[in-house]
Amino acid sequence: EEYSHIQGTRWNKNVITYSIGRYTRDLPRSTVDSLIESAFSVWARASGLTFVRSHTRSADIMVEFVTHEHGDLYPFDGPRGTLAHAFGPGLGVGGDTHFDDDECCTKNTTKGFNLFVVAAHEFGHALGLKHSRNPGSLMYPTYTSLHPANLLSREDVVNINALY
Ligand SMILES: CNC(=O)[C@@H](NC(=O)[C@H](CC(C)C)CN(O)C=O)C(C)(C)C
Ligand SMILES: [Zn+2]
Numbered sequence: 001e002e003y004s005h006i007q008g009t010r011w012n013k014n015v016i017t018y019s020i021g022r023y024t025r026d027l028p029r030s031t032v033d034s035l036i037e038s039a040f041s042v043w044a045r046a047s048g049l050t051f052v053r054s055h056t057r058s059a060d061i062m063v064e065f066v067t068h069e070h071g072d073l074y075p076f077d078g079p080r081g082t083l084a085h086a087f088g089p090g091l092g093v094g095g096d097t098h099f100d101d102d103e104c105c106t107k108n109t110t111k112g113f114n115l116f117v118v119a120a121h122e123f124g125h126a127l128g129l130k131h132s133r134n135p136g137s138l139m140y141p142t143y144t145s146l147h148p149a150n151l152l153s154r155e156d157v158v159n160i161n162a163l164y
């Protein structure tokens with residue numbers, strides 16, 4: 001069913017709240033908290049948006065680690081395959097970001113899929129960005145181990161600034 005009536009292309013506010021629901025057993029909660037906060041700050045620096053953590057389910061962006069069927073129309077596929085997905089801006093499920101707990105993620109930048117990089121990609125979608133055809137962009141559809149120091153390509157920065 002087309003949810004365009006609640007899905008927008010962008011948030012119509014500058015302060016966006018997020019809440020972390022189900023965690024992963026693969027990482028300490030404090031590590032998840034800080035990697036998620038860092039991933040939001042990548043976009044905050046580039047857009048002027050502010051992200052505020054809340055502990056209620058009424059937050060704009062619900063962040064969760066889930067597996068297989070998890071209550072939306074996009075069940076995960078077990079190990080390998082899709083690492084995560086996120087809904088575009090909007091009410092309810094809008095902005096929500098889910099990580100496939102069967103394979104996502106690590107805190108290392110060389111081994112496995114780095115949670116900071118995956119989260120930053122997903123939050124790009126949660127803010128309204130689509131995929132890029134540029135392999136050097138964070139919004140490229142395939143995971144590449146980007147250096148945490150400069151996750152965003154010039155194209156990513158241009159695109160987020162075109163939206164906010
Ligand atoms: C290693 N596996 C991959 O590279 C897989 N790609 C992903 O899981 C994307 C997320 C990465 C880019 C963080 C899915 N996506 O676009 C979510 O917004 C496949 C290319 C296999 C689908
Ligand atoms: Zn989901």
Ligand SMILES: [Zn+2]
Pocket residue numbers: 121125131139140141
């Ligand atoms: Zn994507």
